[in-house]
Amino acid sequence: MQDLTHTLNVALDERAYSIHVGCGVLSKPELLLPHIKQKKAVIVSNTTVAPLYLGMLRSTLENAGISVLPIVLPDGEAFKNWETLNLIFDALLGAHCERNTMLIALGGGVIGDMGGFAASCYQRGMPFIQVPTTLLSLVDSSVGGKTAINHPLGKNMIGAFYQPKLVLADISTLDTLPDRELKAGLAEVIKYGLIRDGEFFVWLESNIEKLMARDKDALAFAVHRSCANKAEVVVADERETGERALLNLGHTFGHAIETGLGYGEWLHGEAVAAGTLIAAELSRLLGWLIAEDVSRIEKLFVRAGLPVAGPALGAGRYLELMRHDKKVLDGKLRLVLLEKIGRAVMSDVATESQIIAAIESRST
């Protein structure tokens, strides 16, 4: 492919920032350095990503005379908690970091969520940069400013809306991503097609195998299109009072799966894939989505190597876990459902028995 960098602008007024999508953007100092105001910066990463990319990023900074404090955390959703967050605070305070020191989050969604939340809280807010290194974080968690940690009683329950100063979306980092995580990321890519971009869904039906084979042009297109969709939604509704909630297609069921099995058993994208099929089935039961479209959705997820049914937790347990989710309003379950491929709606019209029927038909 050509070495082209596409830049998206997330137009959030005084919190506006750019997303640079391309191959090798991580080693382009001209993108990074204008944002670093001090002679010191912090890189938060994990034990999996640090050996692969920390050295490159560190050199870029050190060659410009910026000293680097690396904070390398254990890897995995199981560590997305207060104890690990506090390791970041300990290191920041131990190194006398200040409120205008830059924190760079280098890794997947967990590192982005924790690095971003740590930045939002440290001295009530220090600037941060997202460098996502998984497909999931490239197309989802790095855009939009949602940061959080988990609580034993629920996922992402403690967090902040906090925007980065910059996102470097380097497609090259996907070279080292395990197959299972690549597939999980595709669940969120497909989501954009389902909720608001029917044309993109059709493109995915023609190109899913190219993405699975890590074709750089196809990946760059899909990442850019996904980020553009997400940026549009976030600009319209930064704090999720309306349209932004549609990005949670499959997530209420998906969170129940992740919490019910214990964090880390299923990847987030896998749980979202199964949750999306439950939501599609419920949409069919309500008479909105035709059976043929449920089948198109199922086929695309199957081709992407993703689960199309949830684990057999029992419908009652699903409901119990879903009631802990943030999408509950005045006690009513509000779910993202599909009117057609390319159009999602938020609705609380589904009855408990319809929800149970959808779960039972889509859990094994």
Add this chain to the structure above:
Amino acid sequence: MQDLTHTLNVALDERAYSIHVGCGVLSKPELLLPHIKQKKAVIVSNTTVAPLYLGMLRSTLENAGISVLPIVLPDGEAFKNWETLNLIFDALLGAHCERNTMLIALGGGVIGDMGGFAASCYQRGMPFIQVPTTLLSLVDSSVGGKTAINHPLGKNMIGAFYQPKLVLADISTLDTLPDRELKAGLAEVIKYGLIRDGEFFVWLESNIEKLMARDKDALAFAVHRSCANKAEVVVADERETGERALLNLGHTFGHAIETGLGYGEWLHGEAVAAGTLIAAELSRLLGWLIAEDVSRIEKLFVRAGLPVAGPALGAGRYLELMRHDKKVLDGKLRLVLLEKIGRAVMSDVATESQIIAAIESRST
């Protein structure tokens, strides 16, 4: 006094809110109820304040058909930490509280800081109301949206800027405030006179004994004038990039005292009083403040029963602790100093030896 409620507006655009100052505002449902959108609300308080005022507030809500979840925390700065904050999250999640459930913080600065920070983080932000019950929190921490917890390496290091929906400043709650805490609150009242309201400083020189005797009219005037000063500053500079930092007169030295002695030995206002005298002495050494004005400041603090010198930690220890403070920028100590009574400036011109001299002349 007449039963008058004075209302101040903190004009922060979409985050604007009102402060109602008066006697008995706590039991006026018409002020509180328009902000409670659910049939459930949470009151965060502590073991000292809850027996005094929780019942009254609870009745006001329950009489309007709103069920109340009380969360009663241990009392004191020593508990302003993650472990106590997590007790709030446990209770909120255990009771299935939602992102639009109202949290009411009923207590002094510690409860306001922790309740506000918990509200800012819970599901990335739930609404909250401040009901300050100490003079310090009435005139300082309840206005301006600074929330935080302490870290073993520094005070207020982990937090958020997060505005309440409403502040109920009930002068009647000062009836039960211990003398020592009343005096400590006066340190922050005097601060407004020193940094930006010379006329108010002169009023305080004439009325300090009335305040000490808990004269309701005098207290209501002083609280209102203090909140009005703070609100003006906060509106001009919500995130403390400029003028707002002047509110920290005496605080960098004061935080060093609190951390050096261990949280809770000295009250915050006592540490600020001593810190203010160190700052005044440093201002004199720089040739800005005349000796006679340092003496006026000292006399007013003495009449208010406040310390006018810090503990003998040693100047080196003071400096070490101050370098952990949030007011450090690129390694230089930035301090709030006085040009005259009624005008403060932020400055980094003081040399280390001048700072040491000021500390040594004002610590025992």
